[in-house]
Amino acid sequence: MADAGYLPYRDMLRTVLRHAGGIRVDHILGLFRQWWIPAGSAPGEGAYVHFDHEALIGILVLEAERAGAVVVGEDLGVFEPWVQEYLGDRGVLGTSILWFEQGETARGCRRNTVRVH
Numbered sequence: 001m002a003d004a005g006y007l008p009y010r011d012m013l014r015t016v017l018r019h020a021g022g023i024r025v026d027h028i029l030g031l032f033r034q035w036w037i038p039a040g041s042a043p044g045e046g047a048y049v050h051f052d053h054e055a056l057i058g059i060l061v062l063e064a065e066r067a068g069a070v071v072v073g074e075d076l077g078v079f080e081p082w083v084q085e086y087l088g089d090r091g092v093l094g095t096s097i098l099w100f101e102q103g104e105t106a107r108g109c110r111r112n113t114v115r116v117h
Contacts, residue, residue, distance in 0.1 A: 028073030
């Protein structure tokens with residue numbers, strides 16, 4: 001995608017955001033890394049493939065800003081702790097399920113979080 005200047009990705013985002021006030025990116029961690037398993041192989045034979053998350057998130061946020069839309073990144077599951085902070089610093093809203101929240105987060109919403117009950 002980098003060789004194409006991320007044009008297919010930018011075009012997709014512009015199309016999605018053309019008539020929307022926001023976008024929810026399911027499992028936004030997929031813009032950071034994905035677990036790939038070669039065809040016919042066992043899951044343990046897979047490996048993480050990392051992506052240029054700075055470019056992908058940057059373009060996502062830029063296109064949302066141009067469209068006047070908000071971005072909600074579904075950040076549930078297994079991910080490095082810095083990912084939520086990285087997304088929040090760029091204005092990407094997160095998700096949390098109150099049932100699973102503990103400590104300070106359970107008492108008050110994490111900044112930039114959309115609660116799903």
